[in-house]
Amino acid sequence: MPGEIQYDPARSIWALMTDRATYALGVTPEGFVRHLWWGGRIGSLADLPDPRVPAGRSSQEGGLAAAHEEYPVWGGLRLRETALQATRTDGTRELDARFVAATIAEQSGRPSLTVQLRDAATALVIELSYQLDGARDIITRGVRITNRGDLPVTLERALTAVLYLPRSTAPRTLTTLAGSWAAEAQIQRQPVVPGIIALDARHGLAGHASVPWCAISAREWHQATPPDVGEHGEVYFATLAWSGNWLLRCATTVDGDTSLALGLNDHDFAWTLAGGDTFDLPEVVLGFADDGFDGMRQRIQSHIRAHILPRVAVDAPLPPRPILYNSWEATYFAVDEPGQMRLAEHAAALGIELFVVDDGWFKGRSLDNAGLGDWTPDPAKFPRGLTPLIDHVHHLGMRFGLWVEPEMVNPDSDLYRAHADWVYHFPDRPRSESRNQLVLNLARDDVRDHLLRVLDDLLSRSAIDFIKWDMNRPFSEVGWPAHPELAREIWVRHARAVYSLLDALRARHPRVNFESCASGGGRADLGMLRRTDEVWASDNTRPDARLTIQEGWSFFLPARVVASWVTDAPGWMRRHEYPLAFRFHVAMLGTLGIGGNLLEWDEDEMAAARHWIARYRDLRPVIQDGRQYWLASWQHGWAAVQYLAEIDAQERIALFVFRRDNPFDFALPPVRLRGLDPAATYVVTGEGAPPTRYTGAWLMAHGIDVSLSDGPYASQLIELIRRS
Ligand code: GLA
Numbered sequence: 001m002p003g004e005i006q007y008d009p010a011r012s013i014w015a016l017m018t019d020r021a022t023y024a025l026g027v028t029p030e031g032f033v034r035h036l037w038w039g040g041r042i043g044s045l046a047d048l049p050d051p052r053v054p055a056g057r058s059s060q061e062g063g064l065a066a067a068h069e070e071y072p073v074w075g076g077l078r079l080r081e082t083a084l085q086a087t088r089t090d091g092t093r094e095l096d097a098r099f100v101a102a103t104i105a106e107q108s109g110r111p112s113l114t115v116q117l118r119d120a121a122t123a124l125v126i127e128l129s130y131q132l133d134g135a136r137d138i139i140t141r142g143v144r145i146t147n148r149g150d151l152p153v154t155l156e157r158a159l160t161a162v163l164y165l166p167r168s169t170a171p172r173t174l175t176t177l178a179g180s181w182a183a184e185a186q187i188q189r190q191p192v193v194p195g196i197i198a199l200d201a202r203h204g205l206a207g208h209a210s211v212p213w214c215a216i217s218a219r220e221w222h223q224a225t226p227p228d229v230g231e232h233g234e235v236y237f238a239t240l241a242w243s244g245n246w247l248l249r250c251a252t253t254v255d256g257d258t259s260l261a262l263g264l265n266d267h268d269f270a271w272t273l274a275g276g277d278t279f280d281l282p283e284v285v286l287g288f289a290d291d292g293f294d295g296m297r298q299r300i301q302s303h304i305r306a307h308i309l310p311r312v313a314v315d316a317p318l319p320p321r322p323i324l325y326n327s328w329e330a331t332y333f334a335v336d337e338p339g340q341m342r343l344a345e346h347a348a349a350l351g352i353e354l355f356v357v358d359d360g361w362f363k364g365r366s367l368d369n370a371g372l373g374d375w376t377p378d379p380a381k382f383p384r385g386l387t388p389l390i391d392h393v394h395h396l397g398m399r400f401g402l403w404v405e406p407e408m409v410n411p412d413s414d415l416y417r418a419h420a421d422w423v424y425h426f427p428d429r430p431r432s433e434s435r436n437q438l439v440l441n442l443a444r445d446d447v448r449d450h451l452l453r454v455l456d457d458l459l460s461r462s463a464i465d466f467i468k469w470d471m472n473r474p475f476s477e478v479g480w481p482a483h484p485e486l487a488r489e490i491w492v493r494h495a496r497a498v499y500s501l502l503d504a505l506r507a508r509h510p511r512v513n514f515e516s517c518a519s520g521g522g523r524a525d526l527g528m529l530r531r532t533d534e535v536w537a538s539d540n541t542r543p544d545a546r547l548t549i550q551e552g553w554s555f556f557l558p559a560r561v562v563a564s565w566v567t568d569a570p571g572w573m574r575r576h577e578y579p580l581a582f583r584f585h586v587a588m589l590g591t592l593g594i595g596g597n598l599l600e601w602d603e604d605e606m607a608a609a610r611h612w613i614a615r616y617r618d619l620r621p622v623i624q625d626g627r628q629y630w631l632a633s634w635q636h637g638w639a640a641v642q643y644l645a646e647i648d649a650q651e652r653i654a655l656f657v658f659r660r661d662n663p664f665d666f667a668l669p670p671v672r673l674r675g676l677d678p679a680a681t682y683v684v685t686g687e688g689a690p691p692t693r694y695t696g697a698w699l700m701a702h703g704i705d706v707s708l709s710d711g712p713y714a715s716q717l718i719e720l721i722r723r724s
Contacts, residue, residue: 002111002132002133003132003134003135004017004111004132005104005111005112009024011272012026012027012051013026013048013051013370014026014102014104014115015042015045016132017041017042017138017381017539018134018135018139019132019135020038020137020290021040021041021287021288021290022138023118023130024038024042025051025070026050026051027099028067032064032069032099033348034051034068034069034070035068035070035164036049036051036068036697038163038165038236038288039166039234039288039652040662041716044129044649045309048181048485048635054067055393061079062077063077064076064077064078065077065080066080067604067663069162070128071097071117072084072468073119074093075094075096076094078252080251080259081162081174081251081259082159082162082554083143083161084097084126084145084159085158085402086124086153086155087152087153087154087156088153089152095119095510096119096120097117097118097126098119098120099116100118100125102114102115102116103154108314109131110134111131111132112129113129114127114130115127115130122153123147123148123149124145124147124601125146125147125148126423127143127144127145127146127214128141129143130267133306133307136287136300136302137288137289138287138299138300138303139159139286139287140283140285140286140288141160141284141285142160142284143158143160143280143281143481143609144278144280145226146277146278147274147276147278147280151629152273152274153273154272154273155269155272156266156269156270158279159261159264160240160262160263160264160281160282160283162261163261164258164260165258165493167234167253167255168258169256170190170256171192172216172217173190173192173216173218174189174190174215174216175189175214175217176189176210176211176248177210177211177552178557179210180208182450182537183208183540183545183549183721184548184552184553185211185521185537185548185550185552185555186548186549187551187555187635189205192250192252194254196249196251197250197251198247198250199249200245200265200267201220201247201336201491202268202378202497203470203476204244204439204475204491204494205474205475205522206246206522206524206527207243207523208518208519210248212239212248213237213239213525213556214237214239214260215235215236215296215555215557216235216244216250217234217235222565229382231292233292234288234289234290234294234410235296236260236286236287236288237286237287237292237296237300237556237719238285238286239262239526240262240283240526241282241283241284241526241529241530242264242447243495243523243525244264244265244360244491244495245264245491246282247264247267248260249261249263249274252264254304255381257710261533262284263282263284264282264491264705265491268500269488269491269492270488271488272485278534281586282527284476285300285303285308286524287299287300294629296555297555297628297630298628300556300629301485301554301557304526304558304561305318305560305625306330309530311532312511319443321533322353323352323613323617324355324356324563324565324592324593325354325356325598326356326358326401326468326565326590326595327360328358328359328403328609329541329567329568330595330598331367331597332360333358333359333368335358335360335361338539339382340357341389343597343598343599346598346599346606347396347398348397348398349402349481350594350606350613351401351610351614352401352613354397354401355398355399355400355401356400356402356466357389357400357403359405359470361377361378361381361382361403362374362377362378362411363377363378363414363707364701368437369410369436370412370413370434370436371412371413372405372408372413372437373410373413373415374413374414375404375454375455377404379425381488381539384401386578387461388463389609390461390462390464394463396594399466400463400465401466401467402458402466403467403470404450404458404468404470405437405469405471405472406441406469406501407498408437408440408473409438409440410438411720412423412436415437421481421482422440422441422446422447423438423440423441424438424439424441424476424490425438425477425480426479427479427481429477429479430477431476431477434473437473441490443480443483443489443493443494443497448500448501451501452504455505456504456505456509458586460508460540461510464512465512465513466512466514467505467512467513467514467515468517469514469532470517471517471519471523497533498509499527501532502514503531506531510534514531514533515533515535515536516528516529516534517535517536517564519539521536521537521549522539523535527559534563535561535563537550537563537564541565541572543569543578543582543583543587544578544588544713545656547639550586550590551630551634554628554641558625559589559591559643560623560625562591563591564587564588564593565587565593566587566592567583567594568593568596568597568600571596574664576712578713580605580609581612581716582658582713584608584609584616585656585715588612588659588717589656589714594609618707620692621645621647622643622647622652622653623628625645625669626643626644626654627645628641629642629643629644629675631673631674638657639656639658640657640658640671640706641655641656642654642656642673642674643675644676650720650721651677651680652719652720652721652722653673653676653719653721654718655671655673655704655706655716655717655718655720657671657714657716659712659713661713662708662710665710667705668705668707670703671704672699672702672703672705673720674700676696676699676700676722677722679698680695680724681696681722682696682720682721683697683722684718684720685719685720693723706718
């Protein structure tokens with residue numbers, strides 16, 4: 001169901017109804033727009049309270065303190081979270097936004113509501129938009145601010161949403177993803193107690209340290225037994241579709257009033273709106289699941305597939321993500337034509353579909369200290385240019401991909417020698433280098449135009465099918481000497497410029513796919529996912545670390561966007577041996593790739609790789625677009641992940657089971673599947689073994705016995721097919 005918006009004109013109430021949830025708001029007699037409900041689907045609009053400002057408990061909590069406004073501006077007695085703060089030229093910093101009008105419409109088949117508010121003194125008009133994804137209980141919220149006055153107004157805080165949960169003093173759990181380079185998306189759970197929990201990014205990109213996503217569940221929190229990965233309970237979740245500085249604040253009062261604020265980070269932020277100017281804030285995608293974390297996963301993952309990821313035409317199905325090979329760990333910067341051709345031949349022999357040349361291919365790049373900015377092939381490594389290699393890769397039946405890091409420049413580059421003023425800097429301050437590189441000032445039109453020309457040229461001259469777009473350092477000295485008045489707008493202008501470059505390149509080269517990378521998974525947000533086809537989830541390809549990382553990402557990223565490689569072991573970051581099957585199984589949980597040095601793989605390894613690649617290709621629609629269930633968390637020493645999809649009228653299941661070790665020689669407990677039809681029969685189609693039949697009821701209630709070999713890092717892939 002697309003969802004529907006119900007309206008009660010007598011009481012000025014709107015209810016956004018999705019299949020299993022409701023989000024409601026209303027206008028008070030004074031014109032304040034109040035939040036009324038978010039949670040399970042209501043039976044009738046009549047159940048909702050009148051939209052009145054509640055009486056304060058004391059003089060310390062009066063006015064609009066607990067009014068739960070849909071878009072609380074900074075002004076009056078609004079004592080809690082506010083979304084918008086603005087200063088007029090006369091120094092007044094007070095806003096008072098009141099309801100003007102609301103419109104119900106439909107945008108691309110999805111019902112939407114727009115609510116207009118206005119602050120009379122500044123003539124700022126605020127348009128709140130709500131777009132429904134009815135089947136998935138998801139709402140996308142947007143905000144557009146327009147200055148309809150004559151005088152400029154400077155925004156100093158601009159969040160997209162302050163969301164309110166039903167008041168409750170029962171313990172709640174906040175789940176977030178924290179991390180650092182090569183350790184992304186580590187699941188964090190903490191009790192929501194009175195006070196504020198704040199997360200943010202303030203260095204120019206969404207970042208490794210935390211992710212603009214969170215979930216709040218109703219479960220009790222015990223440190224010793226973290227809530228299971230489960231299928232029960234109510235989960236509220238929200239994510240900000242933004243790749244620049246962001247903030248997320250979860251605030252709770254002693255009487256159980258919990259709000260969740262998401263938006264642009266107000267740290268070092270200012271944006272001046274001249275008369276007539278408009279400012280669009282990044283969208284917040286929010287959802288409610290009454291069936292636990294798996295329910296949340298499936299809703300947001302399928303929403304991303306249906307409504308976020310780019311496609312060539314609105315209704316076009318998402319094509320399968322190709323199985324890729326990437327040169328980085330095999331050759332690092334030592335890429336050249338003969339070496340890459342040899343690797344490509346080995347990759348093609350395995351069934352690889354996309355061959356990607358990573359860093360090192362461009363002019364002057366033999367280490368990380370030179371070349372960024374000069375996006376032409378290095379004449380020493382590719383004396384004939386890239387075309388012979390690309391042709392070779394294409395003749396081998398694969399697509400060709402290339403690594404770039406367009407937002408950056410090495411001081412040792414032709415670009416920097418010609419345009420040292422093109423980087424963020426302050427005139428009399430040192431320019432801090434990180435990985436020997438500086439950040440280009442993408443707020444400048446000439447820099448953006450230059451990058452578009454260079455990248456467009458690269459894609460026009462060579463038959464490139466895939467770009468890995470990297471970004472390897474945070475911002476510093478965020479200055480623009482020619483335009484000091486715009487300096488605090490850079491944070492937003494830079495992220496928008498990245499979007500506009502990607503949008504322009506996609507429009508001109510619709511067949512080219514893009515991967516978002518920022519030293520691994522430093523920019524894996526919905527803003528990037530609107531214009532990239534996958535993300536490089538982490539530089540850490542050690543398979544046991546990867547399981548933790550991928551479990552974290554699975555809270556919102558669909559498997560098809562989580563690029564995952566099989567690499568050599570022992571190898572970089574991998575002091576241990578890991579069985580090749582284990583490495584493949586972990587990488588098969590997402591979009592499978594290989595990053596090992598195939599020239600050194602022996603015949604057995606090549607044969608095993610051919611086998612796993614063929615199995616992945618067969619299971620690809622189930623894994624990349626199926627429903628995902630985390631049956632057991634790697635945090636407990638073993639993991640089980642189930643994918644379920646109906647392919648050509650047949651229900652298919654792929655079950656991956658992993659075990660760290662088995663020091664006591666215990667059998668694994670039976671793995672209980674989810675989401676099956678209890679009355680149906682399912683057939684296990686193991687390799688070599690005769691098919692075994694079970695009912696869905698047995699597989700869900702008792703589970704399937706999985707025998708894993710002894711020894712560390714055992715794993716198994718089991719397939720089931722529904723027979724009746
Ligand atoms: C970053 C990426 C890696 C690789 C290197 C190349 O670290 O995350 O995958 O592309 O850059 O320099």
